[in-house]
Amino acid sequence: MTRRLEPSPSASPDPTLRHALRHVSKQFSGQLQRRIQEHGVSHAEYVAMFALKRLPNLSSAEVSRWTGVTPQAGNQIVKGLLERDLVRRQPSRDHGRVLLIELTDEGRRVIEACEREANDLENQMCQGMTGAQRSELMSLLRLAAAGLGSPISSPAR
Numbered sequence: 240m241t242r243r244l245e246p247s248p249s250a251s252p253d254p255t256l257r258h259a260l261r262h263v264s265k266q267f268s269g270q271l272q273r274r275i276q277e278h279g280v281s282h283a284e285y286v287a288m289f290a291l292k293r294l295p296n297l298s299s300a301e302v303s304r305w306t307g308v309t310p311q312a313g314n315q316i317v318k319g320l321l322e323r324d325l326v327r328r329q330p331s332r333d334h335g336r337v338l339l340i341e342l343t344d345e346g347r348r349v350i351e352a353c354e355r356e357a358n359d360l361e362n363q364m365c366q367g368m369t370g371a372q373r374s375e376l377m378s379l380l381r382l383a384a385a386g387l388g389s390p391i392s393s394p395a396r
Contacts (some may be wrong), residue, residue, distance in 0.1 A: 274356040278349050287316050288350040296339040325349055
């Protein structure tokens with residue numbers, strides 16, 4: 240007698256959800272990387288510049304946390320941006336040894352161009368969705384991230 244396995248009530252109705260998420264993420268990241276490379280920045284540099292646009296005057300440690308890399312890798316990202324005059328450092332008024340990083344005018348121009356690319360790609364990805372569906376997707380992704388213990392939010396300063 241062959242026993243038929245029934246999915247448990249708590250099992251995902253679509254066991255390929257993880258594959259769909261990975262596929263969309265991989266496609267989006269790859270296409271975004273190609274687009275922002277045309278502006279001379281890597282994905283990690285883009286994320287760092289995005290953070291600096293939203294939260295000017297971050298320390299290197301804060302840039303590393305926002306970018307999701309080690310402090311050493313974060314310093315390399317900042318160093319590359321400094322060498323290309325996309326960011327500048329200045330001493331903190333509150334903490335003498337801390338250097339704060341901010342975008343230069345050229346850095347703002349580059350991140351704005353990259354943001355246009357990212358927004359265009361996001362709109363392309365969502366072109367078959369209504370505004371309500373797009374909002375619902377964002378709500379569902381926030382719930383999924385929270386379920387994994389990593390809520391979608393701005394970095395703590």
